[in-house]
Amino acid sequence: MALNIPFVVKVVLFFCLMNVAEAGVIEADNNRQPQQIHIAYGDDVSKMIITWSTFKDTASAVLYGLSSRNLSMSQQGSSSEFIDGGSEKRSQFIHVVELTGLVPNTTYYYVVGSGQGWSSVFYFKSMPAGEDWGPSLVVIGDLGSANAQSLPRLELDAAQGMYDAIIHVGDFAYDLQADNARVGDRFMNQVESLTATLPYMTCPGNHEYYYNFSNYRARFNMPNDNKKMYYSFNMGPIHFVSLSTEFLYFPYFGYNQIFEHYDWLKKDLMDANLPENRAKRPWIVTFGHRPMYCSNNDNDDCTSHESLVRVGVPMLNIPGLEPLFYEQGVDLSIWAHEHSYERLWPVYNMKVENGSYDEPYTNPGGTTHIITGSAGCSERVEYFEKNPPDWSAFRSSDYGYTRMKFFNKTHLYVEQVSDDQGGQIIDSFTLIKDQHGPFEKLKKTF
Numbered sequence: 001m002a003l004n005i006p007f008v009v010k011v012v013l014f015f016c017l018m019n020v021a022e023a024g025v026i027e028a029d030n031n032r033q034p035q036q037i038h039i040a041y042g043d044d045v046s047k048m049i050i051t052w053s054t055f056k057d058t059a060s061a062v063l064y065g066l067s068s069r070n071l072s073m074s075q076q077g078s079s080s081e082f083i084d085g086g087s088e089k090r091s092q093f094i095h096v097v098e099l100t101g102l103v104p105n106t107t108y109y110y111v112v113g114s115g116q117g118w119s120s121v122f123y124f125k126s127m128p129a130g131e132d133w134g135p136s137l138v139v140i141g142d143l144g145s146a147n148a149q150s151l152p153r154l155e156l157d158a159a160q161g162m163y164d165a166i167i168h169v170g171d172f173a174y175d176l177q178a179d180n181a182r183v184g185d186r187f188m189n190q191v192e193s194l195t196a197t198l199p200y201m202t203c204p205g206n207h208e209y210y211y212n213f214s215n216y217r218a219r220f221n222m223p224n225d226n227k228k229m230y231y232s233f234n235m236g237p238i239h240f241v242s243l244s245t246e247f248l249y250f251p252y253f254g255y256n257q258i259f260e261h262y263d264w265l266k267k268d269l270m271d272a273n274l275p276e277n278r279a280k281r282p283w284i285v286t287f288g289h290r291p292m293y294c295s296n297n298d299n300d301d302c303t304s305h306e307s308l309v310r311v312g313v314p315m316l317n318i319p320g321l322e323p324l325f326y327e328q329g330v331d332l333s334i335w336a337h338e339h340s341y342e343r344l345w346p347v348y349n350m351k352v353e354n355g356s357y358d359e360p361y362t363n364p365g366g367t368t369h370i371i372t373g374s375a376g377c378s379e380r381v382e383y384f385e386k387n388p389p390d391w392s393a394f395r396s397s398d399y400g401y402t403r404m405k406f407f408n409k410t411h412l413y414v415e416q417v418s419d420d421q422g423g424q425i426i427d428s429f430t431l432i433k434d435q436h437g438p439f440e441k442l443k444k445t446f
């Protein structure tokens with residue numbers, strides 16, 4: 001699409017945004033050309049966070065408007081230098097601009113950059129206001145740069161407007177820091193057609209751990225995250241919570257983070273359960289990388305002993321998350337890490353908590369979990385133990401990803417796409433909740 005910025009705007013921007021030291025030299029070399037453009041929701045419907053990289057520092061501007069022929073609004077942001085931890089100490093400048101004052105449910109066209117180079121035109125839709133609408137999301141886990149098998153299908157889905165946003169449940173690029181972070185750069189460019197158009201909401205996985213998660217922290221700007229790698233956001237009738245399961249597995253980066261994360265999570269879930277909040281946004285959905293349950297045959301802790309995420313480390317007074325999710329009535333928990341797809345019956349403490357035998361997902365007595373980590377990466381797929389445990393409802397080692405459609409405050413539909421089988425839906429279920437809240441309380445109602 002041709003970019004048509006009015007001449008006056010161009011001239012003004014050229015003089016405003018040019019590096020002073022280089023005034024007079026009209027230069028737009030590749031190192032100042034924006035790349036790796038991706039967006040994320042801000043902390044309310046009127047905001048969008050836009051992030052990109054350049055290899056030489058430039059100003060940080062987004063020009064935007066309601067048509068690609070009229071990018072008359074502009075917003076400045078800032079850049080910071082990110083130096084990868086590898087031997088080359090490769091440097092790049094990561095730019096972030098937060099757009100504010102957006103009209104909800106509106107398509108905006110935008111370019112990012114500076115007088116030294118602008119991106120092509122992208123567009124996004126701001127989040128609709130209020131709770132009475134039905135978000136559609138796609139959930140991916142464990143997507144690498146090499147063998148990104150599901151990516152073409154995801155790109156076509158997204159191009160056809162199937163989704164409002166993407167959730168990536170950890171493990172990016174394989175790995176963001178590999179080859180002195182060139183693999184990370186390549187990955188962020190590979191997914192750009194998705195992530196410059198759809199809010200890309202993330203959480204960290206184990207593959208991000210290098211140099212204390214510095215590539216993850218630098219490359220992603222999530223709402224209210226403050227680079228702590230956990231946050232929550234509201235979308236229509238849903239309260240989404242993004243978790244950091246990795247603090248438990250890499251305690252040497254900071255033991256205290258485990259407790260700060262837990263305390264924050266507890267407070268966040270308690271706020272979400274205040275009667276006025278839960279009435280408005282009855283769905284509570286969490287996503288974090290390493291699962292509480294899984295039945296793969298790869299000796300991860302969810303198979304070989306108790307999952308740290310589920311039970312914590314009682315000897316060290318590290319609480320597990322499952323009791324908290326039960327107390328606070330988390331409806332759906334999404335995980336990845338296992339390179340496969342697994343759906344559980346509603347469960348608590350290893351015990352199946354079906355709503356009823358015939359309708360297990362109607363008013364269940366515990367959280368429903370899915371594990372979706374088969375988007376495609378160089379480590380390929382993973383397989384399962386022979387005999388599924390009682391809580392395991394469906395398993396597949398096909399490459400693929402998960403779609404979620406929130407019909408309304410009572411009905412949430414989930415389906416699994418198999419890329420191996422040409423996009424076929426290989427699993428689906430509808431979680432139906434006439435009431436939401438702490439499971440103990442609901443038990444007394446039904």
Ligand SMILES: *[C@@H]1O[C@H](CO)[C@@H](O)[C@H](O)[C@H]1NC(C)=O
Pocket residue numbers: 065066070072
């Ligand atoms: C361009 O967009 C701005 C703000 O959205 C609007 O005020 C202005 O009238 C538009 N100009 C044209 C030529 O459409």
Ligand SMILES: *[C@@H]1O[C@H](CO)[C@@H](O)[C@H](O)[C@H]1NC(C)=O
Pocket residue numbers: 105128129132133
């Ligand atoms: C968003 O806008 C579309 C038309 O562009 C409309 O059909 C839809 O109802 C709107 N959604 C909300 C929640 O306002």
Ligand SMILES: *[C@@H]1O[C@H](CO)[C@@H](O)[C@H](O)[C@H]1NC(C)=O
Pocket residue numbers: 212252253254
């Ligand atoms: C790792 O990063 C976190 C967050 O910035 C910081 O609090 C912690 O001290 C760091 N740990 C080490 C070992 O550098």
Ligand SMILES: *[C@@H]1O[C@H](CO)[C@@H](O)[C@H](O)[C@H]1NC(C)=O
Pocket residue numbers: 345352354356357358359360390
């Ligand atoms: C839960 O419901 C499913 C579907 O009807 C059933 O196959 C499974 O055996 C049930 N589990 C228990 C423990 O009742």
Ligand SMILES: *[C@@H]1O[C@H](CO)[C@@H](O)[C@H](O)[C@H]1NC(C)=O
Pocket residue numbers: 407408409410411
């Ligand atoms: C919610 O959506 C489901 C599925 O489309 C529908 O059957 C149900 O009637 C809807 N409930 C309300 C209150 O609109």
Ligand SMILES: [Fe+2]
Pocket residue numbers: 142171205206207289336337338
């Ligand atoms: Fe992982």
